[in-house]
Amino acid sequence: MTGWYVGFAIGIVIVLVVVALVVPILLLARSIGKAAPLIDNALGKAVANTAALAELRTTIDHAEVIVAGLNRGRTRLGG
Numbered sequence: 001m002t003g004w005y006v007g008f009a010i011g012i013v014i015v016l017v018v019v020a021l022v023v024p025i026l027l028l029a030r031s032i033g034k035a036a037p038l039i040d041n042a043l044g045k046a047v048a049n050t051a052a053l054a055e056l057r058t059t060i061d062h063a064e065v066i067v068a069g070l071n072r073g074r075t076r077l078g079g
Helices: 002-076
Strands: none
Touching: none
């Protein structure tokens, strides 16, 4: 009969340990789940705010053409 009590005690301890390990993980997952919409909103704003950077290559290409033209003009003027 003592073996049953020891078995129940060990079983209860194991269940308590598992609960003690799982509960913090679930709480962390819940807080991440609550923060996810805020993060998604911020990332959406970042996409909107940086969309113009896609045209940066075009701007650089035009600037290079302008600078090359200025250098040709300076050379022709002897400068």
